[in-house]
Amino acid sequence: MKKILFKNVFLNGTETDVLVSGNRFEKISPCIKISDTENAEIVSAKNLAILPSFCNAHTHAAMTLLRGYADDMELFKWLKEHIWPFEAKLSARDIYEGSRLAILEMIRSGTTFFNDMYFESAETVRAARELGIRACVGMTVTNFTGEEKIEKMFARLRELPKGGAVGDDGLVRFAIAPHAVYTVSEKLWLRCAELARERGVLLHIHLSETKKEVADCVAEHGVSPVRWLDSLGVLGENVVAAHVVHVDDEEIEILRERGVTIAHNPVSNMKLASGVFRAETLSARGAKIALGTDGTASNNNLDMREEMKFAALLAKVGGNPEAVPAEEVFSWATRNGFRAFGIDAGEIAEGKLADAVFVDLNNERMFPNHNLISNWVYSADTRALRHVICDGKFLMRDGIVPAEDEILSAARELPSLKK
């Protein structure tokens, strides 16, 4: 089994060695010795800190192609007049290249897993598999998807092993992504939920993002989105719900009881003026919170470090400067996220999957090192990242992502981006 020994890395306030064997952390201890007979590479990590990599709990990877395409406007106008017309032109090739661009950006900002929802999901799966990142890729389902397409997706899910994994390494899997209460009928919700249970896959949904969504749902179904989906039996531990901005205390309790994971997207919620996530209350009530960037079109990047800072600061806008400290958003972005997706990562500890970032302590924004997590959440940027490992392999080494130039060149050739 391939081994990597990181020497003199900074972890929990002290210098230590970290031995990766295969895809897991085998041993963490100062002065690890390895024999000549072991197949181990030794990497000096002097002046680097090791931290868990990020779990991006909600995104639309291929929307990198729409970065900056339309900004500073209201959600439904933005969707109807700009985003949907652009998306109508996108081909499978666009989705593949847009996904690769997104994965490049995620690797460069320290993310090793993303939970996706978009069209042509097989292309995003292909891109993730090729580039070695973990992903859960939702097959998006709406009332406009068409029966034939839905049947094809569902047939694909039935072919796959339980859990929806593609390939033997378990890094990439499919999920079902019924888009939202305003685009998916009751019948379709029930079909999706049933199949998800049967195949042991996640249901990745948008939920209670805007006031309008809630008001329309109440007008149509007599109850709010959370209550409606709960009455249909959709909500459970396999549900990852993005946004969840407009919920009352009773709905928070429903989500907690059902074990739903909430993917908080502070930047997107702020940019589209969707409302302020009830971070402090949700945290106090013990809701399962993870963090996501949403798509590039509403962010406009996929940088989980920046997202942590926004999450921590947005939580304080209500008036409490002690709400959601740095350590807490850090756990949303790492440990909590991976746990929600059943991935044994998000912590640097013996036996855990070897997903991690190595941060340069000589970077001016990581100095002085009064508090590493505070520096990482509130001060750093991607320039401080030296290496990114996923499942025991380098995705970025010494700031280099091998496929970078090829990904950018291919994206430049896309007909959809030519003026």
Added chain:
Amino acid sequence: MKKILFKNVFLNGTETDVLVSGNRFEKISPCIKISDTENAEIVSAKNLAILPSFCNAHTHAAMTLLRGYADDMELFKWLKEHIWPFEAKLSARDIYEGSRLAILEMIRSGTTFFNDMYFESAETVRAARELGIRACVGMTVTNFTGEEKIEKMFARLRELPKGGAVGDDGLVRFAIAPHAVYTVSEKLWLRCAELARERGVLLHIHLSETKKEVADCVAEHGVSPVRWLDSLGVLGENVVAAHVVHVDDEEIEILRERGVTIAHNPVSNMKLASGVFRAETLSARGAKIALGTDGTASNNNLDMREEMKFAALLAKVGGNPEAVPAEEVFSWATRNGFRAFGIDAGEIAEGKLADAVFVDLNNERMFPNHNLISNWVYSADTRALRHVICDGKFLMRDGIVPAEDEILSAARELPSLKK
């Protein structure tokens, strides 16, 4: 005169050449030819965009030493229990090294001017002069400064030429910085304002940052901070007021009429839960708005790119996604800022001072280039910066700031940072 010819740089949607002569942009046009007799260096800027550099309108540079020292707590507790005790230990050497660290960070994030307020201002001036950045350095005055120290500062200002400039190049100058209404007496405000007028220097102040500040001022003086300072005749075109969170419509009108520049600090206001800046209203009423990072202890970095994103998104939290679009915060951070400080920079145009950043269009976060300003405000980070020029000279070239290693090494040796 030293000339630099930037070839094939991206500006306003097209490729052009930019000729810098001495400290100004002499000519901007495609295919500029220069004769062999001219002392010109030619720099290829293919795939780089040129943009104005940042004006950081309010900071406390040397507080880099307190980065991450205490987070996630209320302003007065934070000041009294953590910041002030740490500051009491700081020596002139600390201020010098902390300022150099801050300037390094500012250069690396594209800032070429900062408006500072702290102790031992001569040390910050020295650091700025050595490193070639523009600065306006406020001599901080409070009721606790002591008469002897105040007299010494004021004497120094009287020795300097009108305007407070230090040295012939005009890059660095002094200002007077009466700290805030809760730390400066009426008599001291009047002395500061008078001397500032007499010496033609700026008054750099904190104003209406928290509800407590306003309530305490009303209790003590019968009126709010803006009204009190206006009644003293302090407010005028030479005033740069940081924060200005808690103001009513009439106070906004007072500030506008007096020509006061407001230095907005969204990250600091969010982190300390000080309240939400009335961005949309202030903008609609024609207030003079610039942007600043505040000190590192309450941010925790000096990154004006990140500050722009926070400013644009915080403005939307009130519910209007069209409030303060990317172009507007960009002008706060560049053109508006430099104008407020009487510096003929902030625009890439013939005749203007040659302060600029060069941004890598091959950076994955600057692609696709649907909208350069949107990408710069909402997506980029400092990794996209290739060069930074100030007053016609490189402060960073090809990602290298010459003094970087020496600055970090010197800072590591500070006794105040040793555990």
